[in-house]
Amino acid sequence: RPMLQLKWPNDLWIDQRKFAGILIEVAHASPESTWLVAGIGVNLRGPALADRTSLAQHTQAPQKEALAQQIARHWQHAAAQFERTGFAPFLPRWQQRDALAGQWVQHLAQQARAFIRSRRCAAASARH
Structure with a gap:
């Protein structure tokens, strides 16, 4: 089974x-009043390229409706847990x-550029 990884800040690998x-x-x-809109895009099928791939390249890709339901169910559970516990x-x-x-990794911000080594992510921090 292939290893799923999270690449900061929002990619799944x-x-x-x-x-x-x-x-x-x-x-x-x-x-x-604050609004939050969240979404996820998944490449179910398609050729593997140097920098991207699809689920079908690594496992039997699920039907898109079933995957959408599964993601929604897990996302709702995780959001409720996050609201309760952080x-x-x-x-x-x-x-x-x-x-x-x-x-x-190279960090670019406004006119500054820095090379940093990713060490850890802490519960009180959203940075690397």
């Missing part, structure tokens, strides 16, 4: 190639699947 991505957008409608219970699973742990 199999064998070091992207097969899915997560998008989360937050909007503040007013000081009292990020801490998710941290061990994140660390187990962190594709960049121990790797050198």
Whole structure:
């Protein structure tokens, strides 16, 4: 079974190639109202390329409707758990699947650029 990995901040990898991505957008409608829109895109079928792959390249790809239902069910469960407990219970699973742990990465922000080594992700932190 291929190893699923998470590549900060929003890519899902199999064998070091992207097969899915997560998008989360937050909007503040007013000081009292915040909206969050989250989505996931999955490459079910398609040729494996140097930087991306599909589920069908690694396993029997599920039907898209069944996969959508399964993702929605797990996402709802995870969101409820996150609301109750925060990020801490998710941290061990994140660390187990962190594709960049121990790797050198280039960080670009505004006009600055830095090369950093990814060491860990902490429960109180959203950074590497």
